[in-house]
Amino acid sequence: METFIRVFKYVRRYPWLAAGTLASAVLGALLVIVFPQVTRHIINDVIEGHHPGQLWKWIYIGAGAFFLQNLFNALRIFLNNHFEQKVIFDLRSDLYSHIQQLPLTWFDSRSTGDLMTRVLEDVTAVERVLIDGIEQGVVAVIQVLVVSRMLFVWTSPALALLALAPLPLLAGGALTYTLTAHKRYRLQRRASSAMNSVLHDNLAGIRQIKTYVREKEEHERFNQNSNELRTATLTVMKAWAIYSPSMDFFASCGRVLVIGFGGSAVLAGTMKIGDLVAVLMLVEFLYNPIGRLHQLNQLFQAGRAAGERVFEIMDEKVEPGSVFVKDETGVKIEGDVRFQNISFAYDEKIPVLRNLNLHARPGETVALVGSTGAGKTTLVNLLSRFYEYDSGTIFIDGKPLRDFSKGALRTAIGMVTQESFLFNGTIRDNLRLGKPDATDAEMLAAAGAANVRGLIEKLPLGLDSVVGERGVKLSVGEKQRVSIARALLKDPPILILDEATASVDTETERLIQEALDRLMLQRTSFVIAHRLSTVRHADQILVLDRGRIVERGTHDELLALGGIYARLCENSFFARPDEVAVPDVTQVG
Secondary structure (H helix, E strand, O other): OHHHHHHHHHHOOOHHHHHHHHHHHHHHHHHHHHHHHHHHHHHHHHHOOOOHHHHHHHHHHHHHHHHHHHHHHHHHHHHHHHHHHHHHHHHHHHHHHHHHOOOHHHHOOOOHHHHHHHHHHHHHHHHHHHHHHHHHHHHHHHHHHHHHHHHHHHOOHHHHHHHHOOHHHHHHHHHHHHHHHHHHHHHHHHHHHHHHHHHHHHHHOHHHHHHOOOHHHHHHHHHHHHHHHHHHHHHHHHHHHHHHHHHHHHHHHHHHHHHHHHHHHHHOOOOOHHHHHHHHHHHHHHHHHHHHHHHHHHHHHHHHHHHHHHHHHHOOOOOOOOOOOOOOOOOOOOOOEEEEEEEEEEEOOEEEEEEEEEEEOOOOEEEEEEOOOOOHHHHHHHHOOOOOOOEEEEEEOOEEHHHOOHHHHHHOEEEEEOOOOOOOOEHHHHHOOOOOOOOHHHHHHHHHHOOOHHHHHHOOOHHHOEOOHHHOOOOHHHHHHHHHHHHHHHOOOEEEEEOOOOOOOHHHHHHHHHHHHHHHOOOEEEEEOOOHHHOOOOOEEEEEEOOEEEEEEOHHHHHHHOOHHHHHHHOOOOOOOOOOOOOOOOOOO
16 A cells, blocks of 8 residues: 555646546536436336337436446546656656666676666556546446445345345455465566566667577576466466456346346336336446456556666665756866775675775876776776775775765766767767767867867768667777767767777777877876776876785886786787787786
8 A cells, every 4th residue: 555655646647637637527427327317217207107208318317328428438538648747757757767876786686688678668657546546436336326326226125235245245255365475476567577678688689699609598598487387477477367247246146136026026016117118228327337347357457566676776775966956166177186095895705806006196197007897997996986985995096985975076077988978869969978068169179189180071971870780880980989989079088988989999909098088188187908008108006906006107117117017018918018918807807
């Protein structure tokens, strides 16, 4: 019940739509009693009473009632659709906003397919319960009460009680189904998420699947998850297959009792045939809404399971300072960065950084070198506050890092990674991530500095060319240079380059390196690099090993030292100064 109380808060935002929808539904429901009354008078008064002049009067009344009923129904559907979409939009928007404010550590253990299922499918399932459930549920209850009252008015109390006799059985069946259905629907929602997760992974990794000829195995994995969803759905449907016909049978028993005892009353002369026909119509109008209530019960259970999954996310704690705004102070960040006794661990038992100290002055380039798992990427992630350090302090321009809002901090930091992510839009869309109000001239100038303008001008649509999902229509080097152009447009005082020249050929690396040299001018830069071209001219080279800085200095100083850095160079981690070598991935990460 708590889940639906929480969702009901969204319904309360639109009281007039709710009231209009409900009023239209109620008025339409009340009109159902008109036609049985019309039928009763036509049979008893017009046909048996031989008053043909009254026939068309009752026909007009019946037709008018049907017209008004459908008019109110059309109004209900119109209002309900607007009501539904507003609630869906609000709930989905709040869920997405909350997801954006969750820390990266939360995403590390979540499947993208599962999240998509919750945002797209589960939100809709929750909304349907409230909007359709409230509207149809209230209307059904009102119709049952009104029709029950009319049965007692038009018939003897005994016949009315016979019509209502199956109600205890119907209520008991509904209660039994309600108490046992939640677990089944919850398993079905989980199975649906699992299948969507596999589907998302396979679509995102289709090139790897084809490269490694894994189509058969991945098809089997998909079928396994699809079969689990099929089994969970069949479990739900089996219960419904017993529940729904059972309820229909109990309702049919009520119909049989009424026609049996009512027919006997007509034969005995204690009841008119028109009254019996009207009663039989009322009995149908009694059990139809009861049938809808059973269907709503099924909807309710599905929505309850979906709602728990939606609010499970919304109950997760957001990361501190997750409301991203520009720096209110307007103070320009110069780029003086200092790590003081910084320690960090993803798992408390396995520290990644240990008592780390460094100082990068404005405009300096700091290169980070070390083996895989040494902590290089973790270090720059702490600077961006993607993760929060456990102890020590990071200072920006002498001010503690945590004194900056995350929005202001990340506005001041640009990042170019080895696998540059481009959104499935145009080049213009992707460049404007760096500067939303950038003009075409500014974008082309940045593209020129990033050595990608020639590519853009060759494309038929230029800046409006679509890059495809994750930039699939561009080569690795082209995506990298678009990312550099995006960072140039952002014009941040602090720059992070995470292996930005890895995995490309020599000519492409030259173009990227030229673009990076322009990008790093007068910026504080942290460079995680495999290649000598981005390391040898750094103001500081920091060698990390098991989360500690074990060597620091310039290229020449570290070579002279003859330590880890010198051995990395000797082992072909770096090529000769006049050439670029592809790194040995066993030596560095």
